[in-house]
Amino acid sequence: MKSWISFLLPNDEYKEKKMLYFFSEGAIILLLSLIVMIICNKYFNLDVETVLLAALAIFLFYVSGRYIVSGIEYTDISTERAYRKELRVIFIRTIRFVVIFMALYLIFINVPTRLDKWFEILGLLISISVVWFLSSYISLKRSYKKNKELL
Amino acid sequence: MKNNVKITRIKASITQEQLARKIGVTRQTIGLIEKGEYNPSLQLCVAIAKELNKTLDELFWEVDTK
Structure with a gap:
């Protein structure tokens, strides 16, 4: 269609x-x-x-x-080994996002001069990263559980 | 919907992943079809039947056993 x-x-x-x-x-x-x-x-x-x-x-x-x-995001994760590997990938992806975002911010926006500005940008970055990691983790966990039942 | 996909696939010595790759769906979809938790489209039924060298009747037709 x-x-x-x-x-x-x-x-x-x-x-x-x-x-x-x-x-x-x-x-x-x-x-x-x-x-x-x-x-x-x-x-x-x-x-x-x-x-x-x-x-x-x-x-x-x-x-x-x-x-x-x-649980439809990670359709091929059905073994403990694949689950752990994918979890590591999610963790690395989150860390990479934090590093790249911070680097781009410092290069193209500005280097915060006051402590409260540092807290502001770090707070935002950490919040986004935690939400992103948790959503990927929950999705992976649900997919793994669903796929295991279908073997 | 009950079906004979799982038993036929095992007899043909094909894994869920291999079958999924050949017909262009995910392994999860094959698992759901085998468990009767997802009713595939006619197009997908035909693709599965062709891949397993069976007819649609042999794979998907329910026969009453009295």
């Missing part, structure tokens, strides 16, 4: 179907939340920026959350 959304979907039939469900569920939840926000707007004065950010966050968190817990 041809659709403009095809470029966002994986080639594997099962994964493609799952992703279509996640996008559809996300769209319905987004629609419902927008209706709720329209009703709320009659009683409270909602800021446009807040509403737009909330709408974006609801859709992105829902779709990525469902993808992570569904």
